[in-house]
Amino acid sequence: MNQKKGKQSLEFENPPSILSTASVVGKKEGEGPLRDYFDVIFEDPTLGKESWEEGESELVHQACIKAIEKSGLKKEEIRYVFAGDLLGQLIASTFGLKDMDIPLFGLYGACSTAGEGLALGAMTIAAGYAEQVLTVASSHFGSAEKQFRFPLEYGNQRPLSATWTVTGSGAFILSDKPGDIVIRGITTGTIVDYGVRDSMNMGAAMAPAAAALIYQNLQDFQWKPSDYDRIITGDLGKVGKGILIKLLNDNGYDIMDQHMDCGIEIYDNDVQDTHSGGSGCGCSAVTMAGYVMEKLRTREWNRVLFVPTGALLSTVSFNEGQSVPGIAHGIIIENRGV
């Protein structure tokens, strides 16, 4: 029996396995510290297409194709795809997936989307609704800056609290077939709003949601931070990390030894000038699909809590004076192999 745990969590009786993953990224990510963990690095920011948006769609497409290829499955064996990105009306996902002919659930959780997709995908497998599902999330520096901030040609200055949107897409095949690496459970986030109004400081906007999610996960499962080898946030960056650690400390949990942030790991700020770190749906998706999965495969880590975080804003809400609420989705991933 799948179990409801506490207020916001589920534990699966037969944990879905992560059959394969794929991470495809752009040039800058391919020059960063995690370069050896990505499946494909594209030098051309539009992947030979006409626009950044079409390039991002191609990233989605390539990530899906690669994940399916690595799983050894045929496309027809995948019953659902759960997909999302940052662009208005999810155009990166739509045009990246439109020729795949797989039933689609479109998701928006800002940069938490990789977690939202894994959560719903795992729920779908564990309920017996599908033998395999595909989940995918993407972002692109060019399309995101164009949509959320300034035209790249304008060459605006970036405050040190700003993050750099990752160009990349991470895809995951979840399955009811046994596998070493499984999704044991999930914790689903609520919207958390601390009233942050600085769109150049997404880390501060998202950290309270990450803290609330991690707190709730530990409460719901009655675990300590040290029950995890890593607690992995998506893209808080350096500024957000400090806030997260402090908020959890204030609530009785010290996660300093376990915490890792994909946004901090993916670039080398000293060389790459990325300020607070990487961000975007693609940031946590490619870091999870590449680096974290490898650490789990080699059993350097045996249990991680993956917590992608999203900042819920648009230029419209921001310009109308609204705050930037955050949300986070938590996924418990384990290596259960012998």
Place this chain on the structure above:
Amino acid sequence: MNQKKGKQSLEFENPPSILSTASVVGKKEGEGPLRDYFDVIFEDPTLGKESWEEGESELVHQACIKAIEKSGLKKEEIRYVFAGDLLGQLIASTFGLKDMDIPLFGLYGACSTAGEGLALGAMTIAAGYAEQVLTVASSHFGSAEKQFRFPLEYGNQRPLSATWTVTGSGAFILSDKPGDIVIRGITTGTIVDYGVRDSMNMGAAMAPAAAALIYQNLQDFQWKPSDYDRIITGDLGKVGKGILIKLLNDNGYDIMDQHMDCGIEIYDNDVQDTHSGGSGCGCSAVTMAGYVMEKLRTREWNRVLFVPTGALLSTVSFNEGQSVPGIAHGIIIENRGV
């Protein structure tokens, strides 16, 4: 045992019940033929807020509050909310739900979102992951025109194929408690792209997706159109309806006697000058939550297929010359009472 049916469908062993629904709409919808079926009609297009977007968020909030109130539940008894709207980065849902403190899955399926939410909500209940979930979708004429088309102040001419975005939000409480009206199964749509490039003719863009979904539903369940009392599309409008009927005829199904389109029903074009009909996530959501539910309650209809349809475009994808693909989600709703 929940059953996978055919290529794209599920049939639930214990069909989740629709415990309550709420439909809140704007002035124009309140002057239309379905006026008596809505729970609340707001005369003020911003509901006393500062902008259309904030007004739409208030619609979402009011629909949720009303649905919870009608269910007799406390907010704390609802484990998840599945929500979406048309605005970039789902700001209507975010700011409408942010104070509710319910774990959230944000969805984007364009105008099919009401169906996507009911599908995932029903899957969640039927799997035992929650006792109750809330699903909600919204749209607003002012915020949608501003985002997708022209400034209202410009007073552009509208071609006869254009639809009128419904100002409204429909909310549904699904439950594992027994109830007369249940979700028996679902059919999940793929992206269908016939290459339509006219953003003023959404009906034509979405009709192929609706036809494919209805065809697949009838195939997966091995049913005839007459096994349904109504097959209810979301917002194809008059132009899309003609295409839908023809496409299904070409594939061996005549649904003329069963077909109804929420977009055609919600306004009286002779009086209200709405051209092809109503559209938007809110169109199918409020028509389902109000009018269709009443027909099911009174057993005038006993089984309907609800098929909200979405046009997958943004102004960016459209201006970059992309086509407008469509998607549809199918929900089988029955009155099983005695």
